[in-house]
Amino acid sequence: MRIKKISALVAIALSTSLVAGCDFYDEPPGDGGTDPGQPPVETPDVADVVASSSAELLSAIDTAEAGTVIGLNIDGSFENVGTIVINKAITLITSDADGAIDDPVENEQAILSGAVCIDIPTEAAEILRGGEQARISNLAFENIVMDSCGLGESTSNSIINIGKVGKDKTAVILDNLSFDGTGFEESTSDSAAWVYSRGLVNISDSVFTNKSTDAQSMIYLNCGSSASRGGSYANDLGSIMAGNIFALAEINANDATKAATIGVPSNLGQENKNCAATFTGNTFEKFGFLISETSDQSTALYDVFGDTTESDNTLTDGDTDPGVPPEAPDVVTTVAELHAAIDAASSGTVISLDVAGDFADAGTLIINQAITLQSTDSEGVVTETEQAIFSGAVCIDIPTEAAEILRNGNQAKISNIGFENIVMNDCGSGESTSTSIINIGKVGKDKTAVALENLTFDGSGFEESTGESDAWVYSRGLVDISDSEFVNKSADAQNIVYLNCGSSASRGGSNSDPRGSIISGSTFGLGADNTSGMTIAATIGVPSNLGQEDKNCGAEFTDNTFDKFSALISENNDIGTALYDVFGDTTETNNTVTGGGTDPEPTYPENVDEVNAAIQAATAGSTITLGASFEYSTGVITIDRAITLTGQTGAAISGSACIDVVDGAAGAQITNITFNNDAIAKCGATDDAKEAVINIQKVGEDGMPIILDNLSFDASNITEQDQIENKGAWIRSYGFINLTGSEFLSQSRNLQNDMVKLTCSSSKGRMGTLVDGNSFSIIGDGNKETAAVKIGDSSGGVIKNADNENTCAVTVSNNSFTDYTLEAVNDVGEGVRDAAIFARLPAESTNVFTGNTHN
Structure with missing residues (x-):
């Protein structure tokens, strides 16, 4: 034909x-x-x-x-x-x-x-x-x-x-x-x-x-x-x-x-x-x-x-270039218009509630599409000073039946709305019913949370029940709550937020790679001092589920304020405690308790053994913080899961201590730590142990590099070659990393010792490593072969012209290099042999060098 x-x-x-x-x-x-x-x-x-x-x-x-x-x-x-x-x-x-x-x-x-x-x-x-x-x-x-x-x-x-x-x-x-x-x-x-x-x-x-x-x-x-x-x-x-x-x-x-x-x-x-x-x-x-x-x-x-x-x-209707989805409907001003808009909405629709509208006794609003409810003025412009108000008999239900729709980034969102004089009752249907104002079923697959942001709940006029699991917001799924106010909660009622984590949906749809709900930047305030012992800012987990597998929450509370509570968090329902952490796996940082004292001083692991114990007790997404007053100078910190290892301001790793990042840690982060070691030794207990202060093994997945950010490396304590076992590097990686915002100080020309050594023999090392926005400096006299950033293996002072080295796919961008003799070279030659970048050049490889400055 x-x-x-x-x-x-x-x-x-x-x-x-x-x-x-x-x-x-x-x-x-x-x-x-x-x-x-x-x-x-x-x-x-x-x-x-x-x-x-x-x-x-x-x-x-x-x-x-x-x-x-x-x-x-x-x-x-x-x-x-x-x-x-x-x-x-x-x-x-x-x-x-x-x-x-x-x-x-x-x-x-x-x-x-x-x-x-x-x-x-x-x-x-x-x-x-x-x-x-x-x-x-x-x-x-x-x-x-x-x-x-x-x-x-x-x-x-x-x-x-x-x-x-x-x-x-x-x-x-x-x-x-x-x-x-x-x-x-x-x-x-x-x-x-x-x-x-x-x-x-x-x-x-x-x-x-x-x-x-x-x-x-x-x-x-x-x-x-x-x-x-x-x-x-x-x-x-x-x-x-x-x-x-x-x-x-x-x-x-x-x-x-x-x-x-x-x-x-x-x-x-x-x-x-x-x-x-x-x-x-x-x-x-x-x-x-x-x-x-x-x-x-x-x-x-x-x-x-x-x-x-x-x-x-x-x-197929014959139109050409039909363009983008239909525009959002007009601003709604009544309950009837709101119900009609929700019924007609498709994924991506934004429904605007006029701040001057009447939304009393709206009944049950079922959100089963990836839509947004938000307050605006009559022209559809979001205002920061006014909100549309729900009052009377109303609840918003995001049902379990929407789980297959509200996933893969398709998010339901409720934004910038107020709740006053609410009459609480049953919300939802079937097994996902609760007594609540906002009821969230088992949704959250693909780590797609329901988003509640900039909401205001004034409980001074609420009619609410005293059931143990009753809450203003009740969720069996994944929910992110941010920048919201929950005030004037009756001390005779129960929860402001209740997280029922009996389903994997509450962990982002995965028990093996969990991501729990995140509550941040919000205020939780009682109407009077809590003397009943029953009122909680949040119950995190179902008490009757304690001891059962895959019923924990893994939630995060960050930068919240708790008013008229006496303590922040407890694994028991203690009188005056804001957060009842049933399973003891909640991560909390920078929260403040007012009227009952401030967030108690956190505890930190005191040595490398305690750091490793904390890592083994942690789940993916957890944060472990090194304390500034403790010494981490000997031993190997092993990271084998996607946690964040960070430091209190001033926290340092010293002596011969090191960090070994091993299989299972794709997506892990190391941030805000100073390294002032006086020795570089073999790091790790596996066959892939290498001489380094941070040793990244063959780790990394698509979209999940090891993140190294805001780190400081001071090489001034290493003055002799015998302090460096086998010419070890400060960072050595066989995997996929993003190294950003860090400083490398006082590298010596008289020592063969790279600050960053990237090896491309593994496919993980060729996934697109990024070295961006860092600063490097070198001091002293000498003619040792050394580099701020070395990419690939060399022989006789020349990077090998081989497939691995030519396909490293490393981007070195927006870094500053101070006092290095050579800039970007693939051969350090003879004489003074220190280089800012020692690698196969972009013209002969998949490496990319851009925006770097050489001073």
Whole structure:
């Protein structure tokens, strides 16, 4: 058959290099071999080799050379092929048994089915560049059993998995493909997709149909690497999708199902993680609207970073460029208008309550979408001085039934509203009922909390019951409360906040990687001194659940004020205590008790053994603080979970003590500590123990580096080489770290001793380590080989020209280097040999050096 022509719109999107209206196969625009970023060179009339079975196809790929065109016989059988690895510049395309490409039967394609995936791995990045492209063309995918595809850090649950390839603007080409999801067995995980790409991909004239609304994206663009922008962060043109059809099997009622997720939601706010993708001339069926920067229900394109270019795209109603979700409804002024607005709302809607409106006796308001209720003036402008007021019989219920909607960043929020003269009663339904004003069911998956912010509760006129679990805010899920006031609580009633943590939803949907509720910057005040012994600012956990597994809260209370309480926190329901911490796992910092004294002086671990004991007792997300008056001078602090190790002002690690960060600690943080060691010894008890003050082993996951921030390293106590075992470094990392805002003082030219040594032999060390905003200084005379930041291994004073060293992907940015002889070099030469940065240079590697100053 004659393959259909690509739309001239693609030529517009690629205007720097394409010619509008060219036939996509027969007359490709440009010369793909010399003009990087172009489609492959002209497709011949006959394939170089024809495969009629899975075995023949895998054999043909194995023996193919660059430029080979492999025809898949339209009458062949390609069921359960397994993983097809494309690591060279070849083309897979439908042909007949004789290899003819132009004239197969109309509307027929070779079909891949069952357990199959096509993997274009990151390891092919140096081959698939400079115009040397991989192409998959004119094939069909039916009755697919999706599973993990690829290896290492570039694995995904997908049918086509594309690693970090795309240098020199050389995209993987997918064109004229057909995906029929009717018989697919596919995952519902957040990033599962029919096509998953960490690199540069151009998809054109393809059909993605019958996508289940119980699953996730058709396309997922993970743009954490510069490969997704053609190998350069400076390039503002990423992947291009043109002339395709994206169709659901039914009307989309699930905000997780997308035609494309463009960017990784957890990367939002991070530099150089955006996609700069282009969508042109595509059709989207059974979606409500085209594009949004949030995961709104019925949105085709989830544009995480808001930098996608789209033009001439069509929804099935025939409108072009339908744009963003509908605007928020007008400001509501009555209870009836409020109920109507909530009933009509979709995910992302903001409902504004007029501060002059009447919201007495509003009854039960059910929030089962990711919407916001907030106070504004009559023009919809948020005011800091006035609030809309709920009074009388009213409760706000966020039910358990909304758990699948309120996840993956889709958050319900109640903001800037007051509650006065409330008549409390049962709120909610079924097992999630409570006597409360705000009732939150078992919602909170993917660590998506219900947000309550800038609320005001004045209990002076409340009619409330005295039940043990009654509360103004009752939550079985994950809730974040911030900058709110709970005042004039009756000392004859019970809780202001009650956290019932019987469900994993209260821990962010995970018992293995928990994240509890966070209450911060709020005021909790009684109307009179607490003499009854029953009134609590917060009950944290259900007393009858004590001793049971996975019933604890792991909550955090930070920067709150508790008025008319005599003590802050207790594991018993003591008279006058603000926080009843049933399971004893609450983290609290900088809270103040007024009218009954201030927050008691915290206790700190007094030595390294006690620090390790505290870590072993901690859960992920906990903070352990070193005290300024204690000595931590011998032994190894072992971090094996995602905790924060920080220091009271003045806290220091000295002597030969060190920190060893081991498997399980991805996402851990080390902050606000001074290191003034007089010895650097082997740190750790595993095979990966190394000589360092901070030793980062092969640790780190996507989006979860080890955070090192606001640290101070003073090398002035080390004056002799024998104080440094085996030329150890102050920080040595085989993993994925972010080192920011720290200072490194008094490095010596007369000692072979790097301040920061990054080793890239592990894939964890090549995940995109960042060294940003730090200061380094060197003193004295000498000619030892030494560096402020060393990246990779060296031999004879030269960084090795090897794959590991060339793909370290370390960014060194915005640092200041004072008095270093050499700036950024890969060879320290002879004579004075101290360097600010000793590494493979950006021009010859994936390292990035930018914004650094050398004084």
